[in-house]
Amino acid sequence: MKNPLDSLWGTIISGLVLLVILYVFVVNFLR
Amino acid sequence: MELLIDRWLHIWAGIAWIGLLYYFNAVQVPGLAAAKADGTAAGITRHIAPRALLWFRWAAVVTWLTGAYYLERSGIGFTNAFLLQGSAATIGIGAWLGTIMLFNVWVLIWPNQKKVLGLVEADDAAKAKAARVAFLASRTNTMLSIPMLFFMAANTHFNPLV
Secondary structure, three states, X not given: OOOHXXXXXHHHHXXXXXXXXXXXXXXXXXX | OHHHHHHHXXXXXXXXXXXXXXXXXXXXXXXXXXXXXOOOOHHHHHHHHHHHHHHHHHHHHHHHHHHHHHHHHOOOOHHHHHOOOOOHHHHHHHHHHHHHHHHHHHHHHHHHHXXXXXXXXXXXXXXXXXXXXXHHHHHHHHHHHHHHHHHHHHHHHOOOOO
């Protein structure tokens, strides 16, 4: 499997996915 | 007034840090690959990259220190943020991401870039390995900057914990 960080778009998409994961974590587990 | 100046410095240094991070990822890396192909990379590695890295790593330090000062003096609390306590957890997530990014700059990117740029001795195999580690650490920081900026801004504009 290719490392998504090897491409700029893969990096941006990975950042957006991480943002969603962290947001769900904050709203569901820290509220 | 002191907090305003601190926050202003924090945003100012943060723009310099993340702006240079995006420059490295979106401009210098592809530009250097093209320059190597036509034999004109020396100017970038000798004159541009060391200057960009100087501003980059010290802007990271100023950003973190002014951010830590703001957390402590603004009423949020440095410890509350890093322990993800109450509504401080939102900016705390941003602070953790920023701290990981600062670590990457000083522990992974800069020491390895020194080998790549020839500022410290390294053979070709060590340079190739150092280039890969620095590249992935830089890309990791670019990825982390996306949620980091969201949670920094969310503290004021859309805190899901308030």
